[in-house]
Amino acid sequence: MATEALAFDSVDAYYGESLVLHRVSFVLEEGALLGLIGRNGAGKSTCMNVAVGLLPARQGAIRLYGEPITQLPPETIAARGIALVPQARRIFKSLTVAEHLLIAAQAPREPTHEPWTPETVYAAFPRLHERRKHFAGSLSGGEQQMLAIGRALVSNPRVLLMDEPSEGLAPQIVADVMKTISQLKDQGLSIVLVEQNAKLVLDIADDVVVLNTGRVAVRERAEALQKTGVDLSEHLGVF
Ligand SMILES: Nc1ncnc2c1ncn2[C@@H]1O[C@H](COP(=O)(O)OP(=O)(O)OP(=O)(O)O)[C@@H](O)[C@H]1O
Ligand SMILES: [Mg+2]
Structure with a gap:
């Protein structure tokens, strides 16, 4: 059986009193690439923030290689081996x-x-x-x-989270970034790739999770989604 690298188990998260993630569950297998897609405001970045401890889960559990990390502070989670490439990069x-x-x-x-x-x-x-x-x-x-x-790589993470790395980049640069991500996967890194562009994700992901208004709407192997040509448009914006 595949080893579970990162798991969300029925996670709820709130900003103040507003519920943003509702019973979100998915598993990133070791060495796999999980594509997390959904339209603006679906809760993708919130999932990433919860995974690295920036926003506490109010219910449910998050596990890193089987160990609960749900209520740990961000620096402890980072030290255990999750690195986030944040949306908008946040460089100094x-x-x-x-x-x-x-x-x-x-x-x-x-x-x-x-x-x-x-x-x-x-x-x-x-x-x-x-x-x-x-x-x-x-x-x-x-x-x-x-x-x-x-x-993120020099921290030598066990799990790499990337939040919309293609955002705002020219198509050729996006292609370079995607190639790099696929090389990292080939080297055995376990990766969650957040994207708005489903096509980019389906090309390189093993598993796909579609979020719609904070809930998991679809959870499938990428290959199966491609084969059946499932129409994800009801869950995604128009691009
Ligand atoms: N700091 C915050 N305080 C309050 N509400 C927030 C905050 N950050 C996000 N939200 C709300 O939570 C919901 C989910 O936002 P999130 O940033 O997770 O979406 P997303 O899927 O990453 O969208 P995008 O593709 O635009 O980056 C949205 O309704 C958003 O307005
Ligand atoms: Mg986002």
């Missing part, structure tokens, strides 16, 4: 590329795979190497996205 404009990577670097928990270091990130993203002494605020949108991904 007045730090250089190299400083971002140095600050985020952490040794891996299990020394089973080649660890990510600033050097291996530079090898994967030569453009970041060229611009390592530049302030992050002066990078292009695509370069900032690469930096946000690189910063």
Whole structure:
């Protein structure tokens, strides 16, 4: 049986008194890529924020490799091995590329795979190497996205969460970012990819979860969705 890397088990979450996630359940298997899709405001980023402890789940459980992490503070969850590439990247404009990577670097928990270091990130993203002494605020949108991904990788996570990494990028850059994500999956990383563009997700995901107004509307293998040509348009915006 596949090992469960990250699981949401009937999770409810609120902003103040407003219910934003309702009984959300899904499983990310080890080494798999789970695509989380849904229209604006469906609750995708909220799921990511709950997973990393920025917003507490009010009900239900979240497990990382079988261990409950539901009420742990964000720094403990990060130390246990979940890294988030946040929507809108949240880089520090007045730090250089190299400083971002140095600050985020952490040794891996299990020394089973080649660890990510600033050097291996530079090898994967030569453009970041060229611009390592530049302030992050002066990078292009695509370069900032690469930096946000690189910063998550040097923490050597067991689970990588990516919240709309293609947002605001030109199509060619989106293609590069998707290629990078698929290479990370090929290297065995367990990934949740949040996207609005279902097509991008179906191409590289193993499993797909569609959120609609805070509820799981569809949970399927990507292959099955492609084969049956299921129409997801009722759950997604028009693009
Ligand atoms: N900090 C907040 N305080 C109150 N409500 C919020 C907050 N953040 C998000 N919401 C609301 O929660 C709901 C889910 O938002 P969320 O950001 O999770 O959606 P999303 O699926 O990530 O959308 P998008 O594709 O636009 O990023 C929305 O109705 C949103 O308005
Ligand atoms: Mg979002």
